[in-house]
Amino acid sequence: MPKKLNLYTHNGLFHADDVFATAMLSLLSDDVNVVRGGDDDLPEDLENWIVYDVGGGELDHHTEECKLRNETHPGTDIPYAACGLVWRKYYQEILASQNCPERYFDAVYNKMEKSLILGIDANDNGFDYVMHEMETMPNIMDKQKISIQHVAQTEFTISQVIKDFNPSWESERDPYEAFMDAVSFATDIFLNRLDSIIDALDGRDYILQHIDYSAGHLMILEHFAPWQGVVTSQSNSNPKAEDLWYVISPALRGGWNIQCVLDDPSDRTSYRHPLPKEWLGLRKEDLQKVTGVEDAIFCHPSGFLAGCETEQGALKMANIAMNYKGE
Numbered sequence: 001m002p003k004k005l006n007l008y009t010h011n012g013l014f015h016a017d018d019v020f021a022t023a024m025l026s027l028l029s030d031d032v033n034v035v036r037g038g039d040d041d042l043p044e045d046l047e048n049w050i051v052y053d054v055g056g057g058e059l060d061h062h063t064e065e066c067k068l069r070n071e072t073h074p075g076t077d078i079p080y081a082a083c084g085l086v087w088r089k090y091y092q093e094i095l096a097s098q099n100c101p102e103r104y105f106d107a108v109y110n111k112m113e114k115s116l117i118l119g120i121d122a123n124d125n126g127f128d129y130v131m132h133e134m135e136t137m138p139n140i141m142d143k144q145k146i147s148i149q150h151v152a153q154t155e156f157t158i159s160q161v162i163k164d165f166n167p168s169w170e171s172e173r174d175p176y177e178a179f180m181d182a183v184s185f186a187t188d189i190f191l192n193r194l195d196s197i198i199d200a201l202d203g204r205d206y207i208l209q210h211i212d213y214s215a216g217h218l219m220i221l222e223h224f225a226p227w228q229g230v231v232t233s234q235s236n237s238n239p240k241a242e243d244l245w246y247v248i249s250p251a252l253r254g255g256w257n258i259q260c261v262l263d264d265p266s267d268r269t270s271y272r273h274p275l276p277k278e279w280l281g282l283r284k285e286d287l288q289k290v291t292g293v294e295d296a297i298f299c300h301p302s303g304f305l306a307g308c309e310t311e312q313g314a315l316k317m318a319n320i321a322m323n324y325k326g327e
Helices: 016-026 064-070 082-097 104-125 129-134 140-154 158-163 175-213 229-232 286-289 310-320
Strands: 004-010 033-035 219-222 245-252 256-260 296-299 305-308
Touching: 004 016, 004 296, 016 033, 016 082, 016 158, 016 175, 033 175, 104 158, 104 175, 158 175, 175 219, 175 229, 219 310, 245 310, 256 310, 286 296, 286 305, 286 310, 305 310
Parallel strands: 004 033, 219 245
Antiparallel strands: 245 256, 256 305, 296 305
């Protein structure tokens, strides 16, 4: 990328696709020049510009020729809009600019695609994925389809949030200023989403390492990281993951937690090995008396989680729970 980046997109009403496309491209340089205009005002030196969502080029999606060339997002019937086209072409440069480890590039691309890009492109193209899916269900009556569509449209999407940045008919605000405010907002959203995805991938590596360190039905984490999904996904192929009953980790509110591993994360009671029934719902002195653990703090009423002041206390509770035979 050149040191100075010239970006050209359409003027008038802006949408999430051109706003997020601008936000992502702006990460590629510290010196970015954004110009908004029409098809008739395209820069003459196009080789020095990235033109998107206008002009009929490779990053536009408005003409039939563009739609045929762009095709749809893989595995879906959702057409590309400018956001997806920019992400597809420049994702490696964008991720490198944010110091994303190269080994994560493909995983980040797919997770960002599914969690942010697809929804933006679908909205911009007027693609109603709920109604589209219902068209494959011939037994649903029209009244039911309308009801389902109404419920699906009650959520407030990121595309609607961005649309509200446009000056209203009563406003005297400069449209370019409003557009750049929307870009700033979108940049924060994109970077937060990117950080979350990278953190999850880092966490997966961390949990995989600690699964290998685990023994005796127990995994101990020096730092909390989301672990249930990793343990579940590994349990069919990794005997150590399949063998886990409890995970001990620092609690976000202080102290240490002992948490039950679930066979089915969607069922909060599918414990591989439950905590003792007589612990459930007890706190401090009552729990300390029953367990014999001096720094026991609480046991959740559902039995999926218990807490102690210290790691040693959590280990004691885990060892007691491992010998619990249930009813």
